[in-house]
Amino acid sequence: MVETRKSPPREMDIVRPAAARIYDAFLGGGHNFGVERGFAERIEQALPGIGGCYQENRAFLRRTVEFLLARGVRQFLDLGSGIPTIGHLHEVARRRTRDFRVLYVDNEPLTVAHSKPLLADEPRADILQADCREPEAIFxxxxxxxxxxxxxxxxxxxxxxxxxxxxxxxxxxxxxxYQDALVPGSHLVISHVTGTNAPEAVRVLADFYAETSDPLHPRETSWIDKLFGDFEILPPGTTNLADWRPDPGRPTSASDRYRLLYGGVARKSADALIPVQPVSGG
Known part of the structure; x- marks a missing residue:
């Protein structure tokens, strides 16, 4: 278990691109600046079609939220949420039910400032400016x-x-x-950049992100699997995001060329909480 600590608040920075606004730019959102749009254009020139990976991540979020709603989950904690636009979690949830709650968390001040007005008319969702490395402060x-x-x-x-x-x-x-703080029946959704399938492409991507306020740390798929801990990984298992319960008739996209995003969904079972009792002597 990690020892949580108080991190200094993240300062506002409009000079360097920020990950949340880069993501928004690739999704076609309007909550980004010229520095992010220019950055996205440069990445697209170096890795043609890379924007499809960002769109695939958002599609994965939609599919996983629909999956969890179908399993009865009604409250969500989204860490490193970015700006809640373009089909984000609360929009997916309210298409299915009126009974939901969403707490977005992001540490970037402008991201939170842009997000607050977007959520003003949605009492079932809010955003908290906090660092996900401080779970106690969030809870x-x-x-x-x-x-x-x-x-x-x-x-x-x-x-x-x-x-x-x-x-x-x-x-x-x-x-x-975070897993320890959740009760049985809770679910964990993870997506993570990996270089396992396309090491050269991920090296180029990481070099670009080294210029930003959010450097990138790609990892191997075997390491990403360890993030799920004792949680039960649900079918179809951990995989490239495009292969996780894909929509019927999904066309091949540019993101399939790179396959840089890997993840899955896991559930905390009651069995994980049952301690092994020592056998007493007769």
Whole structure:
């Protein structure tokens, strides 16, 4: 388990591209600046069709949220959420039910500032400016107390966030800390950049992100599998995002050329909480 610590607040930076606004630019959103749009254009020139990977990540989020809603999950914690536009979690949920709660969390000040007005008319969703490396602060926040009931199952989303956390911050231990806070029936959704299938492409991508305020840390698929810990990985298992319960008739996209995003969905079972009792002597 990771030892949480108080991190200094992230400062506002409009000079360097930020990951949340880069993502928004690739999705065609309007909450980004010229520095992000120019950055996205440069990546697209170096890796033609790479924008499809960002779109595939958003499609994976939609499919996983629909999957969790079908399994009865009604409250969600989305870490490193970015800007909640273009088919984000609360939009997916409210197409299915009126009974949902969503807490978005992001540490980038402008991302949160842009997000607050977008959520002003949605009482079932809010965004918290916080660092996901401080789970205790997140769970104790007024926003979490208002929206989340930790006595009930939670859908924890860590999509495209853990590859921005360096090894020195112990991402494996961090995920375990969140897992420990969740009750049985909770689910964990992870997507992560990997270089296993396309090492040269991911090297180019990482070199670009080294220029940003959010450097990239790609990892091998075998390492990403460890993030799920003792949770039960649900079918079809961990895989390239495009292969996780794909939509019927999904056409081949440019993202299939790179296959840089890997992840899956796992569930916390009651069995994981049952301790082994020592056998007493007769």
């Amino acid at each position: 104790r926040s007024p926003e979490a107390r208002e929206l989340l009931d930790l006595r009930r199952p939670v859908g924890l989303l860590m999509t495209s966030v853990l590859h921005f956390i360096p090894d020195s911050d112990d991402p494996l231990g961090l995920v375990e800390t």
